[in-house]
Amino acid sequence: MIAEPLFHLILIFSVLLPLVSLTVLALLGVAEKEVDYWQLEHARIRLEKELQESKYMQLHQQIRPHFFFNALNAFLSLARLGKNEEMIRGMEHFALFLRYSYEPKQPLIPFKQEWAHTNNYLAVQQLRFGSRLSVSVHVDPDGERALIPCYTLQTLVENAFKHGLEKKTGEKCLTIDFRRQGNWVYLRVCDNGNEGKELSIANGGVGLENLRKRFALLFDLPTQLVLQKDERGWTEALVVWPYVPGDEG
Template structure:
């Protein structure tokens, strides 16, 4: 015969069992929904990242044809002037430049690689402009292995030729400086064109907007900036982005 105490416990269990089962099912349902939400968020982040990289690569591709076209124009001008020795040297340098470019296919390169790339470009321009062109490149030792988006400095250097040196007679001065400031890299490209020498603000702006967009995509939420400063002593472009190394 069942005691009153055992019967009471049995009744309590009969009442609580469905409630416990219901709470368990509810917990599992909420947990499953949370897992689904996390998976959905992960997929959305992955898709967003893929779209950002696609846009980043597209912006990179917008820079390359423009640079190659201008370099070929520089070499063509040597051929028209029948400067055979300089022409041969420029073609050799251009081949090194192309080899260097297509050896890697990454979304970022080191500052050292970018500067090597620029030196090839400036060698070609030095052959073209001869004694008219003077340039200087300075870089802190600790920035050589820092990462940078491809063609950042190249675009700024090329703008100096396209919007200044190629349009105006006289000596052309160019200075590239790369230094570390706290946890950031500061790239400064100065050329001797003053505010009266530049009349192509729209095209300059397009190039800077391209760099600004690529910096934003590559460094995401990190602080980046690109600024154009024009004065009587020349034109300066300053780009700032986070200091990140391969390691």
């Protein structure tokens, strides 16, 4: 005969064991679904980032031939005028620009690296327009390590030329202001190409919307990219994003 207390324990155990087992299985199923959901969400975000990178590189390939054609025309003009030294300097900047464009790079790079690349672009443009082009640059040394999506500054500067400065007669002015303020980074690219004219979506080109999406995908905190008029009536592209330092050097 089984003692009564032991019988009660066996009875309780046989009733509770299936219930506990079902509960555990249910919890495991929920946990498995949670893991599956986060895996799918992570895969979706990764694929979306890759898609944006692909779209951006396609855009970059579309913009580049326009610059190539103008650069080659500038070199031909210098050769005809016998300005060999200026032509050689321009071709050196052009070669550096090309080499950087085809080098593999990370989605985020230090601003110092982005500025060096864009500076080669500006050197060629300076050859094209000569004294008609005035470029003013302020780069905050405290923020040079800030990470920025590659080709951001170049795209903003290219847009300033393509949608404004190249069509403007007389003096062409471009200003670049980059500074860090606490945990945030501010980049302004301004030009007088559409001075006094109303802004429209066409003024920014498709590149700005692409950049806006890339910033939103690459940074966890809020980012901002707007096209507006500054106090002088110039076109201003303003980008704000969180400060993330890159490696030294």
